[in-house]
Amino acid sequence: MRGLAFFPPLLPGELLYSALARHGVLNGLTSPKGLMKELYGRANMIATSDLPNNLSTLLGRLPALQNAARDLMEVHTLYGYYTAFQPLEPRKMALEAMLRGEGSVHFLLGASVFRTGRPVCLQFCPDCAIQQEHDHGFRYWRVNHQLPGVLVCDRHDRRLRRSAVKLQARNRHAYIAASRHVCPDDSEPVTERLRGRSRALATELARKCADLTARERPASSFHELRDGYRERLRDLGLVRGRHKVRQRELHLLFVDHFAELLDRMPGTRPVARCETWLNSIVRSAGGAHSPLHHILLEAFLDAMEELPDKRRAARIDAIRSHADEASEPETSGSDMDWHAIDREYSIALRKRAYRMERLSPPVRVTAASLEKQLNGRDWLAKRIEKLPISALAMSEIVESVDEFRARRMRWHIRNCLDRAEDDPWIVMRGAGLPPRYITRVRKEFVVQARPRPRLARAI
Structure with a gap:
């Protein structure tokens, strides 16, 4: 298979997906299938943004990058993030799957069941976009903006925004380049406004997650990770006996440290007295946890260790006292x-x-x-x-299905009215509604288009 005559150089921290999209723009390949055939020799490839596979075929078309395959995956995909807390064998299997296109990389690394999820849209930082246009004349997607749980830019301490590029089935075969069109100034932030300590913690977490894509961490078994956490907890006085972690005190301290920030990151807030990721990550070595969970626990331990001894002891005593007061006598032979x-x-x-x-x-x-x-x-x-x-x-x-369809119908109608459109069939197609809903859609159009009465001013 012949190599490509031209391919744009990857920029520092640029997502591989972004460079492939820019290649299509620079070569005037407006058809997604045409771009896929140009890159892979096949039109039915999937444009995966985080952990792409079948890269050996792509690299065969890019002679200049063939000797830097590992660097390409570690720096320009989310491979470094997802494998940071993985043993050596899963790392090798994931690397091979990304090269050969055999098997699901997300499944091999356990990412398909991580409760922290993945971004539903490609994300961007407005300040980065301005700087990119100034430095290069165009925008591009950064790797660190696509990491699960990252709420702010690791460079500018500004909330990330959701682009118009949704990582759904309809876009699965298309590489879409960053631009002002898909990254408008009024894009929705990924989270509500962060203030004070929550903002500082969000920035700290963003930088810790970004470090995973900048340098490779030594491979560690799940047993080694668990034992390392236990040892640090022991030094903090949160382990009794040989290896019995004081789970309730750990939970209270952890939640107290991150507070409301846990509500901004799905799958991170542990529920008291329940079996959660925070319990199992320091007790069991049975499988992979989300990198975000590891980062949160490491950030918590770092913060606790940085406290002066007297202050840390007083804080742990206060939490321990609170835990004792909250406990109730046993009633059913269970400690739950x-x-x-x-x-x-x-x-x-x-x-x-x-x-x-x-x-x-x-x-x-x-x-x-x-x-x-x-x-x-x-x-x-x-x-x-x-x-x-x-x-x-x-x-x-x-x-129920009907309740959700009605809510989705109202959402599409509001969008249509905002665009000054009043065609019910646009809503029917957009919301995926069956034909029997057409009457309800027409009635709802009338209701939402009706001007709302204003309250009379008191004289």
């Missing part, structure tokens, strides 16, 4: 306070559902999606008899 768990889990469910209902575009609120973001799928179902309050909350907040 199910009534307290029930109350806390029901509150967590309602908060998570509230946030999901405000996502744009709309996402259906289901039991599976809620549980996945908290304690894992079927966690509540397996404990349904012990958690009646949570069961009731779940039954009240999950959406």
Whole structure:
């Protein structure tokens, strides 16, 4: 297969996906299939942004990059991020899968089940975009802006924005370049405004995550990672006996340290007295955890170790006293306070559902999606008899298919009216509604287009 006559050089920190998209723009390849055939010799390839595979075929077309294959994957994809806390063998398997296109890289690394999820859109920093245009004359996608859980730019300490490039099925075969069109100035931020300590912590986490893409961490087994965390917890006085972690005190200290920031990052807030990632990451060595979980735990331990001894001891004593006061006598031969768990889990469910209902575009609120973001799928179902309050909350907040279709219909109608469009069939297609909904769509158009009455001013 012949090599490409020209391919744009990759810029520092640029996502490989971005360079491939720029290649299409520079060569006037407006058809996604045409660009795929140019790059891979096949038109049905998938434009994966984080962990692309079948790179050996691509590198065969790019002679200048053939000797830098590993550097290409570690620096210009999310390989370094996802393998930072992995043993040597999974790293080799993932590297081989990315080169040969055999098997799912996300599955090999356990990323397909990480509760922290992945960004639904390509993300960007407005300040980076301005600087890129000044330095290079165009915009490009940065690797560090696409890392799960990263809320702010690691360079400019500014909230990231969601671009118009959604990583969904309709874009799975297209490389879309960064531009003012897909990265408008009024793009929605990835999170609500961060203030004070939360902002400082978000910036610290962004930089720690960015470090994973800048330099390779030594490979460690899951046992070595767990034992390392235990040793640091022992030095902080959070381990009793040989290796029994004081889980409740760890939980209270962890939540107190990060506070509201945990609510901004899905799958990171542990629920008190429940089996969560924070429990298992220091107790079990049975499998992979999200890199974000490791980064959070390391940042917490670093902060605790930096405190003066007296201040740290006073803080741990205060937390320990709070934990003792919150504990209740045993009633059923179990060390689990199910009534307290029930109350806390029901509150967590309602908060998570509230946030999901405000996502744009709309996402259906289901039991599976809620549980996945908290304690894992079927966690509540397996404990349904012990958690009646949570069961009731779940039954009240999950959406039926019809309820979700109605909410999605209203969202598309508002968008159409904002664009001064009033064609019901645009909504029908956009919302994926069956033909029987056409009457409801027309009625809702009339309702939403009707001017709202203004309250009379008091004289």
